Amino acid sequence: MWLKRVCDQADQDGRIAKSVFTDEEAIVRFGVGKNMVSSMKHWALATGMILDENSSKYYRLSSLAKKIFAVDGLDPFSENIATTWLLHWQLAGTSKLETSFKTRSTTWVLLFNTFITADFSNKDLLNNIYKFIANNARKKISENSLQRDIDVCLRSYISLPKNNNSDDISEPVLAELALIRPTTSGKLGFQRGTRSTLPDGIFDYCLIIFWQSLSKDLNALSLYDICHAKGSLGLVFKMDEDAIAERLIGIGERTGDLLIWASTSGIHQVMKKQGLGGDEFTKLAVSRLESSYNE
The missing domain is CATH 1.10.10 (Arc Repressor Mutant, subunit A)
Structure with a gap:
């Protein structure tokens, strides 16, 4: 539902004023707190539902967002698991791994495309991704920032202990896909399968x-x-x-x-x-x- 709230801000030309996320009415407009408004914008960009085309004033609604979240869209309120699978693909699916650090879903891309161990800990994932970004990104990213991103990513697939930096908006979105599970070793692991719920x-x-x-x-x-x-x-x-x-x-x-x-x-x-x-x-x-x- 939160993605639809963002998409609903588009004008008839598919433009969303950047100010809708920062002006004095943002909290009332979206019905959530200031931090959550920022989070909604981040997730809409990360999933490719809105596009930043270097305009100083506007984001643009993607054709995929129009197809799914318009009033007469395929699934405006994200009630169909098909949409959940699609959002996962939008976050993790890319063949352009060498430029993935430029995306807003770097952690998703690297987790699903480069991590092939049977199980892994939060620290294992941190080290793997931090090394990749250090070798590819032009600017340094702090370990704390990366750890927060990893926490958000993992919580979107599996329940983890919360902390003050938790991004609750992500928690229920992808867990029903059953892609990641706790292992008997106390770590996490990918759960492979035929994906009967994937249309x-x-x-x-x-x-x-x-x-x-x-x-x-x-x-x-x-x-x-x-x-x-x-x-x-x-x-x-x-x-x-x-x-x-x-x-x-x-x-x-x-x-x-x-x-x-x-x-x-x-x-x-x-x-x-x-x-x-x-x-x-x-x-x-x-x-x-x-x-x-x-x-």
């Missing part, structure tokens, strides 16, 4: 977005890349090759054979229909997204 439409949408991020000119995408490449569905959704392949077997039927699953001579891949590309490929992604809310 085929969201799976297909994310597959196409991932495909486009690699190259719009690729006519085929290997099962290996779909499972193991940075920003892939296998890493972001924590699905193994069997679970991914099971989904892909039916992709031809779901897309009217615009995409087909081919498994011959030990080569497993998804192939595009000849000539499918550009705007038509994007339209297919949107169509599959929309179908998720009818499954």
Whole structure:
């Protein structure tokens, strides 16, 4: 619901004045405290629902936000778990890992795309991410700031002890996806599975977005890349090759054979229909997204 509150601030041209988050009416406008208003803006930017295009006065509502959170949108009040999976993808899914420190969801990207140990502690995650950022970011980030970001990230998937820096707005959003769990060693670990609550439409949408991020000119995408490449569905959704392949077997039927699953001579891949590309490929992604809310 909090994302809709942000999206509702857009004018008819899809612009959101930056002042709505900072002026004297912000607390009344959003119905929350000052810190939570700032947090709502952060999450809307991090999930790509609003875009900062270097304007001094405005943010812009993304096409995805309009599709989901408009008055007549697919799920304006975030009642469908399809939206929860989509928000997780928006936070953690990217193939451009080398520039991920520029995003507002660096911790999500690095946690799901680079952390492959069976279990991990908060400190393990801190060290891993701090090292990556130290080697890639141009400006130094304090350990305390990074620790707060890690706490917020982990709390969005699993209940952890609260502290004064807790960002409660994130807590209930992603826990139902069951992606992270406590382990018997007292640490945390990824919980892999077939993702029965992940709609085929969201799976297909994310597959196409991932495909486009690699190259719009690729006519085929290997099962290996779909499972193991940075920003892939296998890493972001924590699905193994069997679970991914099971989904892909039916992709031809779901897309009217615009995409087909081919498994011959030990080569497993998804192939595009000849000539499918550009705007038509994007339209297919949107169509599959929309179908998720009818499954």
